Amino acid sequence: MADKPARRKRYRGTHPRAFDEKYKELDPQAYPDEHAKVRAQGRTPAATHVPILLAEVMAALSPGPDKVIVDCTLGYGGHSQAMAQAGARVIGLDLDTTELARTRARLGALGLDVSTHNTNFAGVPAVLAQLGLNGVHGLLADLGVSSMQLDDPRRGFGFKHEGPLDMRMDATRGKGAAQLIADLPEPELAELLSEHGDEPRAAEIARSLKRQQPTTSKALAALVLRAHGLDPSTFRGHGKHPAARVFQALRIAVNREAANLAALLRVLPQVLLPGGVAAIISFHSGEERAVRGAFKDYLEQGVLAQAELTGIKPSRQEVHDNPRARSARLFFGRRAP
Numbered sequence: 001m002a003d004k005p006a007r008r009k010r011y012r013g014t015h016p017r018a019f020d021e022k023y024k025e026l027d028p029q030a031y032p033d034e035h036a037k038v039r040a041q042g043r044t045p046a047a048t049h050v051p052i053l054l055a056e057v058m059a060a061l062s063p064g065p066d067k068v069i070v071d072c073t074l075g076y077g078g079h080s081q082a083m084a085q086a087g088a089r090v091i092g093l094d095l096d097t098t099e100l101a102r103t104r105a106r107l108g109a110l111g112l113d114v115s116t117h118n119t120n121f122a123g124v125p126a127v128l129a130q131l132g133l134n135g136v137h138g139l140l141a142d143l144g145v146s147s148m149q150l151d152d153p154r155r156g157f158g159f160k161h162e163g164p165l166d167m168r169m170d171a172t173r174g175k176g177a178a179q180l181i182a183d184l185p186e187p188e189l190a191e192l193l194s195e196h197g198d199e200p201r202a203a204e205i206a207r208s209l210k211r212q213q214p215t216t217s218k219a220l221a222a223l224v225l226r227a228h229g230l231d232p233s234t235f236r237g238h239g240k241h242p243a244a245r246v247f248q249a250l251r252i253a254v255n256r257e258a259a260n261l262a263a264l265l266r267v268l269p270q271v272l273l274p275g276g277v278a279a280i281i282s283f284h285s286g287e288e289r290a291v292r293g294a295f296k297d298y299l300e301q302g303v304l305a306q307a308e309l310t311g312i313k314p315s316r317q318e319v320h321d322n323p324r325a326r327s328a329r330l331f332f333g334r335r336a337p
């Protein structure tokens with residue numbers, strides 16, 4: 001007897017809202033037009049990621065058949081795909097085990113030979129040594145989280161949907177955000193919110209966090225709204241959500257993002273071949289400061305011969321097409337010959 005066709009997910013209203021209800025977006029092979037429709041609305045289809053500043057990254061790294069490029073933040077593989085299609089040998093790193101396996105399969109299905117490594121980019125010299133390479137012509141780090149991570153409520157990165165308060169990019173290691181809140185003393189929590197999120201009500205929010213110990217993303221978002229004098233049950237804000245800063249700060253702390261970036265910036269001189277280019281896309285002021293500071297030092301020391309220090313912004317058209325590009329800034333530096 002033939003199998004019955006699978007029933008589509010049931011959801012309230014006319015459109016699916018929850019991640020796992022978006023069955024058309026989650027199955028692009030069966031619904032090829034859905035992707036284009038969602039992109040035309042300025043949204044990112046579920047379980048994908050739109051590469052940011054792609055043309056600018058390609059211009060900075062000029063990938064070609066004679067180039068070896070390491071993509072330190074493979075994610076969905078949008079940048080790597082374009083660089084491999086331009087003929088470069090691409091080595092992709094990511095610490096997200098789940099998404100890395102999906103991206104490996106996706107790039108493989110496109111016939112692209114990108115070598116993938118499930119590791120922290122702080123360990124990029126070890127990966128290159130393992131491959132018998134003494135350096136690369138180009139290095140890309142597109143910092144922060146991917147849309148797949150942000151939109152999957154099971155990962156707890158976003159404040160729009162209910163999920164466990166986890167936020168680990170590498171879900172196999174370390175402690176999640178709820179545990180971090182439970183373990184950190186209140187003053188350190190306040191300091192973290194202020195340093196990584198520029199949160200003006202850091203002390204008050206840290207006090208509520210310690211008192212209420214939220215374990216889900218919605219409970220955290222509601223707590224922050226209340227700290228800002230807003231009622232979570234009626235809040236219908238536009239523009240930046242008041243909880244965005246707190247989510248960002250916790251995510252940075254959970255994943256030790258500042259320390260990882262510092263480690264990557266330290267090893268750049270040993271990873272880049274003479275004349276090689278490092279391109280880094282930042283998403284907040286802390287990352288901008290770290291990248292600009294390191295590139296300036298390298299220029300003064302003669303390690304870099306040239307650098308882009310202002311931070312190239314996405315065009316208005318790109319921000320319109322992909323609002324997640326809004327705060328991106330591209331820095332790059334060329335190693336002295």
Ligand SMILES: C[S@@+](CC[C@H](N)C(=O)[O-])C[C@H]1O[C@@H](n2cnc3c(N)ncnc32)[C@H](O)[C@@H]1O
Pocket residue numbers: 049050051052072073074075076077078079080093094095096099119120121122142143144145146147169260
């Ligand atoms: C903004 S996304 C990259 C998107 C990618 N450029 C694309 O076009 O699909 C950032 C990725 O970097 C990964 N990541 C963040 N910090 C990392 C680290 N220290 N080492 C390795 N991967 C990291 C995240 O897991 C995420 O997949």
